[in-house]
Every structure is written in structure tokens, then in C-alpha cells.
Amino acid sequence: MKNKIQYKNILKISYFKYAFCLIVTLFCGFYGHAQLLENYIKQAIENSPQVKAVELNYKVAEEKINEANTLPNTEFSAGYFVSEPETKTGPQKAKVSIHQMMPWFGTITARENYSSSLADAAYVDIVITKRQLAMQVTQTYYQLYALKTKQKILQQNIDLLKTYEDLALNAVEVNKASAVDVLKLQIRQNEINEQKELLMGDEFATESKFNNLLNQEEQPIMVEDSITILEEEPFLTMNDLELHPELEKYDQLYLSIKQSTKLNSAESLPNIGFGLDYIAVQKLPNETFNDNGKDVFMPTVSVSIPIFNQQYKSANRQLKIQQEELKLKKENRKNELDSRLKDAIQQRISARISYNAQQKNITQAKNAEEILLKQYETSTLNFRDVLDIQELQLKFQLKQIEAIKNYYLQTAIINYLSN
Template sequence: MKKLLTLAILWASVGHFALSQNLDEYLVRAAENNPELKAYYNEYLAATEIGNQVSLPNPELQVGFYFRPMERFMGNQQADIRLMQMFPWFGMLKAQESEADQMALARYQLFLDAKNNLFFQVKTTWYALAELEQEIRITEENLEILRKYERMALIRFENSSSSAEGPSSTPMAPSSSSSVSAGSAGMNTMGNQTQGMSSQANSSAMTSPAAMGSTGPGMTDVLRIRLQINTLDNELDLLNANKIPLQVELNKLMNSPREAQLSNPEPLLPFVMNLEKQAILDSISANNPMLAMYDAELLALESQKQMAKLDGRPMLGAGVNYMPFQPRIEDGMSMGGKDMIMPMVTVTLPIYRKKTTAKIKETELRQEAVQFNKENTLNQLEIEWAKAFRDLEDANRKVRLYEQQLDLANQNLSLLLTAYATSGQDFEEVLRAQQLILDYEFSKIGAITRQYTSLAMLDMLSATGIQPYSK
């Protein structure tokens, strides 16, 4: 059964867009092992067996024996055996087979809809994990930057408070972090000044301000940095904790142990797509499994309506009556004893039309109900289609916005770092600029994740497979 399910999944997933080998692997594992999906597939297989149950009514065999032979002119009758086969009106069996096939097709469409929903859950969970991984990476990079800021502020404070040396400006060494890449130019201009610092200065940079026994104005910069470091450390712990429920969810969607090892998601890259809204909507109307299920139910009800009409027609029966006789002695002569075979024909008389009329009316009302359900489902799908496109377009705009904001914020940080290196002032503005970059990085990652989630929603609704491509 697992092989049949896998073949059905692969056939039903033609056109699915691939983002990574790991995601494709998890989709296949979820399709093969998810209990809910297996239940839907078994219900479909059970429905296919209904068509095999369509057949003629079972023949009827009646056998009667006489305890005392019945005396007749033909002899003594010992038994009466009748065999009868009833036949429904012409077209009834075909209508029953059609109804069973359409109901099985409706079950298969339910299975496909469950498969699409399962794939959507796997994708969104995977994207959420990828978003968390990128947020953790950026947070760790920003923590490293803040620690460099801390060392820079401590060195500046130590130099400014030393009686042996005059005021000096000691800038921070350049950072390789992507979040301040645009500001690296200003930092590189100061890099040569820090190369000559002794190891004693580096070790004193980590000295506690309390141990140094000073409360000079420069220590406020160090304390501000440490406040942000503590905050980021706490946020990093929270991000790592948030991975656990997502990993459990993904494993359970694949029916795997909750502690099963998962591959690290690849970073999500922004993509550009030119999607025709009307084309996607037309694809939803043509390919969505729920709409196809209602179409199959309508055809099944049409067959039921035909069956109700044919049920009001007579049923024909053909059979044979066999009567064995035993010879009887009368006046010393053998009388009779020849068995008799009598062909028989039976016809039912459907004179009670109220039952037939009610069945036809019931089927017509059910057809109207299914039609209304299909119309309502199409309306809901259009609403989801509009929301998904709105979210996708909004995410596209946000990605462009945050990319522009990051460029400007990095330029601003570079200028602030240069100003602080020369004057030692506005360090609080440097920290604010660094936090602003972190916020924009997080917002950009969230917008990219919404791009993929919205695209996954459109793919689930249209059931066609939409291939994104990166910038």
C-alpha cells in the first residue's frame, strides 16, 4: 500500500516547485508517512472497491419437499424446486457503476487536497526554521560587533584616564559582518591606528569598570554596550528556544520521532516573479481539488438521479420450476412418473410512485446543495487568492524598502563611527544605528519569508506548482 501511496503522491505532485533538496526530501517523507494522508488514501482505496460490488441481484433458489408425496395425474410429486434470477431495468447497473466511480473520484480529490495542505504545512514550517536560522546568525554577528565596540570603548576610556598619555582617539577595527558592510569604509580608515595597540591594552579592554575603580564619563558608553549585549544574549536564547517547537512540528508532520535530526535550512533569498493574477485564478478554478471534488459529487448525484428513475421501472425475472414425479401403481399399472420442467418469467409492478418521486426530488435537492457548496468554496478560494497576492506584493515592497533602508543605515553608521573615532562623542547614536540595522535585517528576513509563504499558499490553491527564481 505504501508503494501505491508513493506513486499517487509523485503523480499528484508533478509541477511542484523545488527550493532545496532537503525540502523536497521532507515533502516526500511527509507524503509517505503522514497518518492523516494515509487515512485519506485508504478511504479512496475503499471507495474504489464499491464499484466492484455492482452486480446482478443474487439468484433465488426455493426448494420444497413433501413429507407424503402429493398424488397427481402425472404421478406422485415429491418436491418443488424453483430457481429465479431478477434483472434490473436496462441501464441500472451502468448507472450504479458510474455513481461508484464518481464517488471514488471525489474521495481521491479529498486525498489530493489533504496532500496540498500537508505540503503547505511542511513548507511554512521549513521557511519558519530558515527564518530563525538567519535571525540567529545575524544576532550572533551583531553580538560580536557589540563586543568589539565594548573593547573599543574600554580602550578609549583607559587611554583617556591615563595620566601618562594625552587624549587619543582609538577607533574600532573593521568588522566583517554583513550587517555593517556599508559602514566598513569609515572603519577601515581607522584600522591602521589600532594595529599598533599592545596586548596589554587588549586585555585591559575586558576589565570590569568596577575593578578599574573609575566612574568617568567614558564608562557610560561601556555600560550602554553591555546593556545591549545582555539584551541580545537573551534574544538569542529565545530564538534558539523557538527552534524546538518548529523542529517537533516538522518531525511530526513526517511522523518521525520528535528528536529526529533535521538538516539546517538554506538561507531564503528574495525572488522576483511576474505572476498573472487572472491566470492563477483560472488555474484555481480548473485545478483546485475541492472544486474537482464537488464536480465529481455532482456527476455521482446525476447517476443517483438516473438510478432513482430506473428504480421506478419494472424488474424482470427469469427462472425455472422443476417438479420431480414418482410413478404411481393403479390397477396394477404404472401411472406417470415423468418429471416436469416449467420456465418462469417474473415482472415487478412499481405502482407506488410516491417513493420514486421522493427519491428524484431528494437527489435534485442534493445537487443544488452541492452546487451551492461549490460556489461558496470558489468564493472562499478567491478570497484566499486575493489575500495571498496582497501578502506577496506587500512582501515584495517590504524587501525592496528594507534593502534601501539597510544601505542608508549602514552609511549612517559609517559616518557615526568616523565621528566617534575622531571626537569620542555620540556613541549612543552609534548604538542606536547598530540596533536600527539589526531591526532592518530582521524585518527583511521576515519579508522574504512572507514571500515564500504567500507563494506556497498560491501553489496550494492552484495545485499547479509555481517556480520562484532568486534575484
């Protein structure tokens, strides 16, 4: 029991360490940002029917430990002699028996250990489910942030195009621009409006998904107005993947098979039974000896020997095969997690590179825009160049938001796998 408590504490520490590292990574100087996300994660875990379901499954597994500490049913039997056997002390009238089989020494302990190992495996499911839910909430949060922020950027560009449209209308009046320039600006606004409306639909679907993760009624989700990427890549300490709960689950299942092997060996041993028979005897008439009509009490002992024990041998062979199967499954899953972790690290690096590149591009596009506007003060404004610069600027802004989203999506995966 002490080892079991220590094991649970290790898993709890592992989960809270994961949550802590996630929040610290996201903090990055933005306390409100991290606090808001942390509250969402906490709410999702508290309300999640999936988490509650695995917790109930664990309670069932714990209760099976008590179920293991039982003996076979006590047997009672009673009979009445229709044809009464005659004895020297009188005719036998009825017989009552009680009998109890006892498993071999250590069998009940083996059952409890087996049930306890299954409960430990069920507890790992709780840790895995909470970590996966935290990752899903985090990723959906950043997807929602990206959708909302992109819409703001699109609206800013629509407003900017309206300003250019006013300039174009003024230029038309003084023959410095044509009506075609005005129409091109209006067409561009229509295109951006279309993008914005499509993003609104995506936002609605993502908010619905987020509300489902929180297990709450449909309502608007608050996200931060501005999120950036750290200037330097955070120091990453990757623990051995062997400590990851998904792999720990295989270790616990392997342990349960070992306990099952011990239980199977214990059950293949003989069972001992103890009992007591009581026979009611009627007195003989006209007899005066001392034992006349004396009832009979007979203690009994029985042994159940599994002579034909092929089933136990077969069970042991099956358990050995299952152990080998679990080893291979664990090795395969470890390779999958390792590949996923390395891929997430590389994609996060790529997101940072993209973010920095778009930041430079946005700065240069704004500089080009300022140059064009200064030229307008002294000469004709080239609205084709204006549209080109505006389109480039919008492209860079949207790609930068996409880079921020991808950066934190991969961060959530890294934290799930490496902490």
C-alpha cells in the same frame, strides 16, 4: 473508462504543474535551495499517512465499481410434503425451486457509472491532499529558515556589542567613557540573548512540526544559509479558478448526483425474475400407464412492479436539492479562494516593498556605524549613538528576514491557488 483515465491524467498534470511552478518560483538562481525543498516535499508526500489514507479510500471507491456489477442473490428453496397431494400420476413427495431476479436493462450500467463517479471524486481528494501537504511543507520550511537566520543575526549583534564593550572598557581607562556606558552595552547584550533563547524554543517547536509533516523521527532540519527575494516580481499566470481541484471536487460530486438520479430512475423500473420448480412424484402402485410417477419440471417467470414508488420520487427530489446545494457551495468556495488569492498577491507585494525598504535602511545604518567608528579614531565615541544605531540595524535585519519569510509564505499560497 477512457474518459475516466483522461480525467485522472488531467488531475495528475495539474498536480505536477503545481509542483513544477512551485519549484521554478523558488529556484530564483538558488539551485540548492530549491532542490532541498523539493526533496522535503517529495519525502512528505511519500511518507504521509494522510495521503496514504486518501489513496486507500480511492481504492475502496474503485472496488465498489466491481461491487456494482452484481445480481441479486439467487434463491433456492426445498420442501417435503408431509401430507402428500395425490395426482393422476402419483403422490407428490418433495419440491425444489430455484429463482433469480434480474434488474431492468441498463440498471447495472447505471450502478457502475454512479460508483465510477464517486471514485473520480475520491481521486480528486488525493490531488488536493498532496497539494495542501506541499504548501504546508513549503510554509513551514520558510518559517524555520526565518527562525534560524534571526538567531544568527542576533548572535552577530551580540558579538558586535562585545566589541563595543571592549572599546568602552578601554575608553573608561582613559576617561573617554563612563562605567554606565559599559553597563548599558551589557544590558543590551542580555536583551538580545533573551530574544535568541526565545527563538530557539520557537525553532524547536517548528522543527517538530516539520518532522511530523515528513512523518519521521525528530532530527535537525537543514535549511539554506541565505535566501533572497527576486529583484522583479515573477510573471504570474492565473488559470481560471474553475480548474482548481477544490472546485473540481464539487463538479465530480455534482456528476455523481446526476448518475445517482439515473440509477434511481433505473431502479424504479420493474424487475424480472426467472426460475425453475422441480416436484418429485412417487409412482402409483399397480399402475402401468406411461406417466406414472413422472416428476414435474415447471419454468417460472415473475415481475416485480414498484406500484408504490413514492420513495423513488422522493429520492429524485432530494437529489435535485443536493445539486442546488453543491452549486451554492462551489460558488461560495470559489469566492473564498479568489479572495484568498488576491490577498496573498497583495501581501507578497507588501513583503517585497518591506524587503527593499529594509535593505536601504540596513545600508544607511551601516554607513552611520562606520561614521561613528571613524569619529572614535579622533575623538570620544558616543556609546549612546552606538546603541541606537545597533538597535536600528538589528530591527531592520529582523524585519528583512520577516519580509523574506512572508514573501515565500504567500508564494506557496499563490502557487496552490493559481496552478
